Amino acid sequence: MEKTHPYSSAEAIAVELQGIVRMFGGRTVIDGISLTIPRGELFGLLGPSGSGKTTLIKLMTGIDRPDAGSVSMLGEPMPQLKMLQVFGYMAQSDALYNELTGKQNLEFFGALFGLTGQLLKNRIHAAASLVDLTDHLNKQTAAYSGGMKRRLSLAIALLHEPRLLVLDEPTVGIDPVLRQSIWKELSALSRQGITIIVTTHVMDEAEKCDRLGLIRDGKLIAADTPEAIMQKAGCSTIEEAFIALGSGGGGEK
Numbered sequence: 001m002e003k004t005h006p007y008s009s010a011e012a013i014a015v016e017l018q019g020i021v022r023m024f025g026g027r028t029v030i031d032g033i034s035l036t037i038p039r040g041e042l043f044g045l046l047g048p049s050g051s052g053k054t055t056l057i058k059l060m061t062g063i064d065r066p067d068a069g070s071v072s073m074l075g076e077p078m079p080q081l082k083m084l085q086v087f088g089y090m091a092q093s094d095a096l097y098n099e100l101t102g103k104q105n106l107e108f109f110g111a112l113f114g115l116t117g118q119l120l121k122n123r124i125h126a127a128a129s130l131v132d133l134t135d136h137l138n139k140q141t142a143a144y145s146g147g148m149k150r151r152l153s154l155a156i157a158l159l160h161e162p163r164l165l166v167l168d169e170p171t172v173g174i175d176p177v178l179r180q181s182i183w184k185e186l187s188a189l190s191r192q193g194i195t196i197i198v199t200t201h202v203m204d205e206a207e208k209c210d211r212l213g214l215i216r217d218g219k220l221i222a223a224d225t226p227e228a229i230m231q232k233a234g235c236s237t238i239e240e241a242f243i244a245l246g247s248g249g250g251g252e253k
């Protein structure tokens with residue numbers, strides 16, 4: 001479905017990275033990345049383990065600072081404390097209170113976002129049903145499976161109806177049926193104008209993104225639609241394209 005977004009040009013950009021460099025202990029982990037993500041885009045970050053995906057999204061959200069270059073989110077320079085209210089972030093490892101129930105976790109994080117009373121109840125209901133956890137809300141989180149914990153983390157990231165969702169491998173440990181329904185929902189949120197940035201290792205998920213950024217050794221080796229990336233690489237799958245582009249191939253097979 002065609003997306004239409006009624007934003008002025010100043011508001012039209014969700015995230016802008018200019019010449020980002022991040023070093024750890026003298027090693028360059030993000031090596032001069034520039035990237036613009038428009039509002040409402042479902043943008044996937046794809047790359048091998050250790051290529052810098054998590055580091056890059058931490059820089060986008062202001063959780064970490066670059067050693068060089070600049071980051072802005074929705075027109076605001078990052079990092080900024082007030083921007084924490086604007087985006088929903090789901091980290092790679094679940095930051096949950098195991099001794100609390102699923103519902104208590106949602107209430108706790110909802111309160112941090114200033115949600116109270118009936119509004120909080122409504123949001124908990126909506127977010128929990130989205131990730132199919134309604135029947136498990138009164139269980140202690142310690143008794144949740146890995147996939148249930150991921151789903152609870154996703155519900156927490158959605159609780160305050162953020163304009164920007166940043167999800168670090170949201171579907172790890174989630175079964176294929178639920179994975180599909182979560183992706184359907186992500187597409188629907190994106191059609192409503194919510195920007196979604198998602199890291200993934202799963203190729204069929206990558207193909208569902210509006211645009212993909214391919215990262216290798218801290219460099220952005222491509223940023224385009226899945227179709228354009230496959231065409232450029234002269235490949236019929238994203239997986240093949242990723243390998244071809246990453247090894248320096250440009251499609252002239």
Ligand SMILES: Nc1ncnc2c1ncn2[C@@H]1O[C@H](COP(=O)(O)OP(=O)(O)OP(=O)(O)O)[C@@H](O)[C@H]1O
Pocket residue numbers: 024025029047048049050051052053054055056092
């Ligand atoms: N705080 C840190 N201190 C030192 N090195 C770090 C730190 N954070 C990340 N790194 C290193 O930076 C590199 C990129 O890590 P990052 O977590 O961004 O990769 P990734 O692409 O998200 O990997 P994965 O898919 O396995 O999650 C790795 O070599 C990692 O060891």
